[in-house]
Structure formats: structure tokens, C-alpha cells
Amino acid sequence: MSGWTIYCQTCRPTGIQCGDCAERQQARRRPRAYWKARGRVLKAAREAGASCALAYDDVCTGTPTEADHIIPVSEGGSHDEANLQATCQACNAHKNLLSRRTSHPRQATRPQPRHPGLRDTPDTDTVLRSHGIDPEALSAKERAAALAALG
Ligand SMILES: [Zn+2]
Numbered sequence: 820m821s822g823w824t825i826y827c828q829t830c831r832p833t834g835i836q837c838g839d840c841a842e843r844q845q846a847r848r849r850p851r852a853y854w855k856a857r858g859r860v861l862k863a864a865r866e867a868g869a870s871c872a873l874a875y876d877d878v879c880t881g882t883p884t885e886a887d888h889i890i891p892v893s894e895g896g897s898h899d900e901a902n903l904q905a906t907c908q909a910c911n912a913h914k915n916l917l918s919r920r921t922s923h924p925r926q927a928t929r930p931q932p933r934h935p936g937l938r939d940t941p942d943t944d945t946v947l948r949s950h951g952i953d954p955e956a957l958s959a960k961e962r963a964a965a966l967a968a969l970g
């Protein structure tokens with residue numbers, strides 16, 4: 820299997836794996852410990868009659884068939900049972916999609932929750948002036964230090 824790269828029709832011509840293919844490849848490389856833990860997590864969920872742990876509103880099919888890494892492997896999450904949760908295939912795929920989009924927050928399908936009581940953060944110059952400090956007289960470093968001191 821070494822030296823063998825997974826491509827789909829879309830990414831084969833480019834010679835660069837797309838996200839889906841990279842993920843599929845990564846999944847195949849998972850150690851036996853993962854597959855064992857996955858089996859236990861899914862069995863436990865089935866026996867408990869648990870439904871999907873992620874339960875994304877629009878996509879969830881309810882029946883857990885996948886073991887999702889709570890902390891993604893790419894972020895140092897382990898293949899231990901403690902880091903796996905039973906989810907449906909649709910939510911698992913949806914979560915992967917969302918995590919891939921985190922570098923482009925505007926594309927996220929879920930709007931950020933609003934906090935009506937929260938006002939816009941005043942800009943730092945205003946904050947400093949309100950404490951009798953002239954922001955113009957400070958270097959960037961001094962400004963940061965002054966703001967940190969003010970909390
Ligand atoms: Zn591909």
C-alpha cells in the first residue's frame with residue numbers, strides 16, 4: 820500500500836489530492852487499535868439505543884454508523900475510545916466539511932450565535948483615551964502592554 824495514492828476523477832488530473840481523497844487515504848492508514856475502538860464505540864451505542872452524538876439539524880439521519888474523532892486526528896486527537904463518539908454517516912461527513920471550512924468562516928453553514936446584550940468592542944484608541952492615555956504617543960508594543968494592563 821505504500822507509495823499508492825488515492826485520487827478521484829476531480830483531483831487525478833491535477834496530481835494533487837483533494838480533501839476527500841486525502842481523508843480517505845488517512846482513514847485507510849488508521850491503526851488496528853482505531854478499528855477495534857470504533858467497533859466497541861458503535862456496539863455500545865447500538866446496545867444503549869443511542870442516537871447520533873453530533874445530531875446536526877439539517878443532515879442527521881439519527882442512526883450511528885460512524886465513529887467520529889471528538890478531537891480530530893489532525894489536531895492531535897487519539898484513536899482511543901475516549902476520543903470517539905458514535906455518529907451517523909451524514910453528520911460525520913458534515914463535521915469534516917465544517918472543520919475544513921474553519922479557515923473560511925464566512926462559508927460556514929451555521930451562523931454564529933448572536934448575543935444581543937453584547938455591544939461592539941470599542942476600538943483600542945477609544946479605550947486608551949478614556950483612561951487618559953494618548954494612543955498616538957505609544958509604540959505598538961506599548962499600546963499592547965497598556966491595553967493588557969487595562970484588561
Ligand atoms: Zn479527489
Ligand SMILES: [Zn+2]
Nearest residue numbers: 871879907910
Ligand atoms: Zn447525525
